[in-house]
Amino acid sequence: MSTRGPRFWLLWSWRDLRQRWPLIIAIGLLLAGGVGLAAGLGSMRDWRVDSNDASFAALDVHDLRVEAEEGSFVPTGALRRVASRIPDADAIEAESERLIVPTQISATSTEGRPVITPGQLVGVETGPGRAVDGTEVTGPPVDAIAVEAGEGLADTGEESSGIIDTRYAAANGIELSARVEVPGGAEVEIAGLGSSPETFVVEGPGGAFSAESDFSPLFVPLRTAQQIAGRPDRVNDLALVLRPGADRAGIARQLEREIASQLPGFGVTVTETGDIDGHRILYDDAENDQQLFDVFAFLILAGATFGAFNLISRTVEAQRREIGVGMALGLEPRRLAIRPMMMGLQIAVVGVILGVVVGLAVNEWLRSLLTDQLPLPIVKTGLRLDTFAQRAAIGFLIPLLAAAWPVMRGVRVTPIKAIRAGFRSSRGGGLAPMLARVPLPGDSLAQMPARNVLRAPRRTLLTVLASGAVIAVAVSMSGMLDSFQATIDRNFEETLKTAPDRLRVTLDRYYPEDAPEVRQLAGNRAVAAADRRLAIPAKLRSDDEEIEVAVETLPDEDPEWEPTVSAGRLPRGPDEALIAESAASDLGVGPGQTIDLLHPRRAGPGRFESAETEVRVSGTHPDPFRFPVYMNPASSSVFGVPGQINSLDLVPTGGLSEEDAKLALAGLPGVASIEAASALGRSLEQGLDDFASIIRVVVVIAMILVLLIAFNSTAINAEERARENATMFAYGVPLRTVLRLAVIESLIMGLLATAIGVALGVVILGWVVNVNLKEVLPELGTVTSLSLTSILLAAAAGVGAMALAPVLTVRRLRRMDVPSTLRVVE
Amino acid sequence: MTQEAVEDDQTLIDLRDAGRHYEIGGGTLKALDQVDLTVRAGEFVVILGPSGSGKTTLLNLIGALDTPTEGTVRIGGQDLTEASRAELFALRRHRIGFIFQSFNLFPGLTALENVQFGGNVAGRSDVREAAIEVLGQVGLSDRADHFPHELSGGEQQRVAIARALVAGNPVVLADEPTGELDFHTGVQILELLREVTQTAGAAVLIVTHNRQIARVADRIVELSSGRIQSDRENEPADMADLHW
Structure with missing residues (x-):
């Protein structure tokens, strides 16, 4: 059979495939995970925009x-x-x-x-x-x-x-x-x-x-x-x-x-x-969420890419000696490249085939999520072939590039260097010589894991970046859940502090504070205490910024509940307002400064007109919601309803449940609606649960990718280190010690990956909260939070998976044919 | 000493009717067959034979890297066929020093650290000092901080020899130890190995196909087709008379 014919190379390549199929499938799966998830997440905006368009059009918005x-x-x-x-x-x-x-x-x-x-x-x-x-x-x-x-x-x-x-x-x-x-x-x-x-x-x-x-x-x-x-x-x-x-x-x-x-x-x-808020939110969400999904998809794909690139490069590096032999026999570089490139091609094909399967599964999952969660009558989730093809092309090119890179490096050196024993594993450019001389504690055996990490910085970096990128996705997404929870907790803490069970009763119109309807409500058996309030929807404007707010008056004396003042003081006069910290930040104002309040003002019976009043910011409160604005009862004259109220905060009689209290008050004259003070936080919590289901699945997929990277890396390590392990066995180093060294080495990589992942995750989380969410949810001053549990979970996945992965090679180590490994492994 | 010698407390290596057979393609390949060999402390033995004669297989059996399919192999009185996996590991740590033909140095460790490795594994307490001393003995004091890829083939081989010697184990096994060395260095190494037999009382077994090297041995064992063809005592030649 001629070496010039394709049959020869196909046959050789087939033999390589038979020998390495678990690794090729594993790398293919890694790429498939990245490509599939990226393709699925990449389709979200188009699906949502199509669904929005169709739904709004169908109902003649x-x-x-x-x-x-x-x-x-x-x-x-x-x-x-x-x-x-x-x-x-x-x-x-x-x-x-x-x-x-x-x-x-x-x-x-x-x-x-x-x-x-x-x-x-x-x-x-x-x-x-x-x-x-x-x-x-x-x-x-x-x-x-x-x-x-x-x-x-x-x-x-x-x-x-x-x-x-x-x-x-x-x-x-x-x-x-x-x-x-x-x-x-x-x-x-x-x-x-x-x-x-x-x-x-x-x-x-x-x-x-x-x-x-x-x-x-x-x-x-x-x-x-x-x-x-x-x-x-x-x-x-x-x-x-x-x-x-x-x-x-x-x-x-x-x-x-x-x-x-x-x-x-x-x-x-x-x-x-x-x-229309819903219109703005649906379209803005589609756009802004896509930014977020794109970042996650990019990181997942980057992680899979780094991982695959590293693993393929290392697998091809292992053929370096054979490349050297080929060079020594006078084979041209282009023909030398055929075999490793065939392996890259095999991985590319496996990656794309599995990527289609994973992508379709991810599509199906996201489709069902969208159908469940999009509040639209028409949901369009057709397969986006263009998005899919783009991601698949990336997944196809990565293995080919990853295979080409070490071949190019391999054919650049002289054949004798390529053939030389230990050349590929010991040589290293760049930082390698410097890092190899970093003084380390312990004896030579104890130093070995750290030395192995340091002796090939490029390989270490690629492995660490691959795992770090996907850990970053998991950290930032978990951090988003933490941040939402922290925001809800802060809202609960602020709104429920002194009267957690209180109910907000909205009246069907404006009443004088001492109107019979108000007295009847405040004096009901189900009510222990009542705060009379005026609640008016309004807007605050400063320069070019305008935000929607809900103005509420605070009772003058001894209120059951009043906001915490984080800066400044409570409003004292009719033209003073206590606003949310996030509102102050968005409007660029602070205590003592003035701002325009755009509000309705009663112009006559049943008639209101738009009005604008300059108010002084008396202080700020820490509620993460941006809309609450508190004013003095005297401000009722500003709205044209002096001495009148349209809502009451009622504290139920001790021992009465929320539902019993509502039942007792519902139907009383003047009552338009009743809801618990905690309703807003609870609805946000409900919304968080829906969002969390998407996040949790992406986190799970990210963790699976970390495991795949760790296990693949370990499998290749075991192959690369076969000769070193055999030498240690020849010197009587027990299996458990060899395994311990591998675990420590992997642990170091896991720690580095986790540190990078957590750091990168925190940066992404900061961007998500401070940039992305500010656009998507401007009404909510989301608190950036990353819980210890999230970090520990990331560490458990990153460090744990990486550290435990070598244990899977114990069977291979135990079955190692030491004499032949020592002699022929090159 | 000949194969008829009776085992005594000086016997370090004792093979009785030892064989290593492989079942290949429906047939049996006898890499080593019916080998009787006894080596005592302080002996310098060279195993001679052409390629495929079973030299390395014999070395692997003695080094507890492989187990015989026939007969027994005893090292320091311990029967390898009866030994547990842990006992085999312990035996290699405390009784055997290996010098591989292809060095098998750890690329991530410097020359000194590679040598220290041998001492650490054997549990020596004065590892650093001993490693520096042995490295000096193989003429590599000035290369102690170099990594394997920064050393020539001969230098790597000397590091591998130093790593085997630093443990101070009673049996030193060397597979073509001078194969990568120039004549002058090769002689130096042979002198060093001989010195080990004299000063430390170790048994040194060298596998080679080079008859010149065999001239420095106390005993020469010739293998052919997996069997011992001859086992004779030899008057060691003066190193100065060697040439290859």
């Missing part, structure tokens, strides 16, 4: 929304008429008037548990049911409702029926046909479960958090809503879809002008699609 100030209403048809009179009225394709008021939903779960949560009564025009993109759609032509179970909306004029949010129903055990009660004693039968564009993401107060278990819209026909809310023939909202290419900003200005002219004193805010 509004381009513009005219939203009345709280408490302001106009007769049905008034807003539609105003819209028809603007100069560019032709650009309006569809519109829908609505009545949207806060409410409380009282129901009984299937297990008989009372459910009392705040909600929003949304009265909409009913429309014909239709199917869009495979989804059943009901309701108005703008901001329609996707029906996920049950029936659509129908204004029969008979019994009231409505639709509630699917996730809210699932979280609270409310089934179809259940009856919910709203303030005023009205009952609505749940005819359907679904969602609409504005409630894809359900917010808590002041920002965007997954509060779907604690809050739900209740969609009912407009007439029903008007009856229930006691606002017959009134609306306070108009949603519009514009024709393609229409000037949204221009039409928004025209609407504002027309409303000011036609409906004087009726304060409105005109917003665009991008102002």
